[in-house]
Amino acid sequence: MSHRYLHRTVNRRTLLSGATALAAGSLLAACGDGDGGANDNSATANKSVKLPAYVPSTAVKPDLPGNANGLLNAFLAYPSPPPKQFTGPPLSGGTVSAFVLTGSPVPPPKGNNPFWQALDRELGVDLQLTITPSAEMATKFSTLITGDDLPDLIVPALFLPNGVPAGIGNLPQWMAAKCTDLTSYLGGDAVNDYPNLANIPTGAWRQCVYNGGIYGVPVHRGVAGTLMFRRDDIVAKLGVDPDPQSFAEFRDFCVKVTDAKANRWAIVNAGGLMHMVQQMVGAPNGWRWDGSKLTNVVETEEFRKALSDVVELYKAGVVHPDSFANNAPVKRWFNAGEAVLTADRYTAWPQFYAENIAGPEFKISGMRPPKYDGGGFAPTWQSNAGSINNFTVFKKADEGRIRDLLKLCNYLAAPFGTAEWLFRRYGHEGTHYDMENGGPVLTQAGASQTVLGVRYIVDAPDTIFIPGRPEATQLSYDYQKSIIDTSVPDPVVANGLFSDEWSRKQPTLGQLVLNGQNDIIAGRQQLSHLDEVIGNWRSQGGDKVRAEFTEQLQKSGIR
Structure with missing residues (x-):
């Protein structure tokens, strides 16, 4: 996620x-x-x-x-x-x-x-x-x-x-x-x-x-988890291919739909780009378990690669300029057409239609992440809450x-x-x-x-x-049908593991990573700052969390 x-x-x-x-x-x-x-x-x-x-x-x-x-x-x-x-x-x-x-x-x-x-x-x-x-x-x-x-x-x-x-x-x-x-x-x-x-x-x-x-x-x-929502009505008017087949094509899509003079950007915030690009490069969904070693996504080279690419996309000006503001109204920006893309839970689909201000032409769907270098679609991440709220x-x-x-x-x-x-x-x-x-x-x-x-x-x-919009319901169903069979779970969630340290510290550890990620994307820190972020994550609880989860995985014989 x-x-x-x-x-x-x-x-x-x-x-x-x-x-x-x-x-x-x-x-x-x-x-x-x-x-x-x-x-x-x-x-x-x-x-x-x-x-x-x-x-x-x-x-x-x-x-x-x-x-x-x-x-x-x-x-x-x-x-x-x-x-x-x-x-x-x-x-x-x-x-x-x-x-x-x-x-x-x-x-x-x-x-x-x-x-x-x-x-x-x-x-x-x-x-x-x-x-x-x-x-x-x-x-x-x-x-x-x-x-x-x-x-x-x-x-x-x-x-x-x-x-x-x-x-x-x-x-x-x-x-x-x-x-x-x-x-x-x-x-x-x-x-x-x-x-x-x-x-x-x-x-x-x-x-x-x-x-x-x-x-x-x-x-x-x-x-189904989080997806990249796309304003299909706007994309169609712009004549841009809505389904990029690689990261390079996705980058071109973002540049083409962005027009600051028209008050329109590709996406509401850089976090949505991180969600998309991590899937493109094959980053793990939360944790990666190889049978003997447990690795958190922030520690992987895939996370570093995705962060590097998002830094360049942010520099290219495709992200809404107010996206780092506290409580940024990202749903309103998306509905108003100030952004063409936004990452959100599938449950937001009916909400977007209920709050639609574009009239009957309003149309959204989901953009599947392509594999980074092409060759098909990348697996999406399943909801890390384990199918419950x-x-x-x-x-x-x-x-x-x-x-x-x-x-x-x-x-x-x-x-x-x-x-x-x-x-x-x-x-x-x-x-x-x-x-x-x-x-x-x-x-x-x-x-x-x-x-x-x-x-x-x-x-x-x-x-x-989606009440009153059967065609939108069909699109939402078609999107889920296209991604469910290849979507990947978090192995920690899928195996029903519990770590007391993770339960206590996950909000703090998550905020630590988010702050470091945002500092790097916004240009306040260099990409090398990620090493410090990872070190702090590990010392402030991440290593203890890993040990608690690893012990359970090993005792259960989970491979």
């Missing part, structure tokens, strides 16, 4: 980073001695866990089917009428509390929020949510741990690009002490008691395994309580295409959304009331769907 995307993640999605991460880490250390080896979370212990059986839902049939390699199902329009899964509420009274996050403005409280009230009626429970903006999660989570007054459901962390919970120390020990091992409820065929949870692909559950057990329910995302743990409770919580989660995981999914995401038609060209469009009331954060408790398997 690109360090540009890492930078966005640290600012927008990371729950615990910097000083507050260390504070949370010290709080969690109360569950143990702080030694990463004390966490009973080795690859060997977790390998034997019986994951939930995967039983795909047949509630709706996709217009464009996915596959077992990670290609997502796609829908050209929302099913009409949508099938209804539940004949009544999953619960019959009482209260459920949950600690969740939101990346949107905090919605109105329940007393002033008709959607929240309607959700309570659908669930059959008084749902008490602590809804916290992403930027405040570090402080709020630390306070939650300190008080030890835990809600029923807790989102302990979002995953960083390298597939680890953000900045939390001794996470396995904390979960063992305070949270419920769900293996007996969900492992193997036991999950069939909750069909919508059984509908979640196996890969997502692997990221919920700690201490030799299943310690959470996942929020599934596809493995986050997971949710359950506070320790008796069996009856846990089963009630699982029934609630089973409702919240109703698959795309059902009446329950549509209500949970969009509310009531005519009040919270309107149907336009086969897709729901939120009203102002819907946009403010529905962002309760319940989608971060658990979610249905992700799908490809």
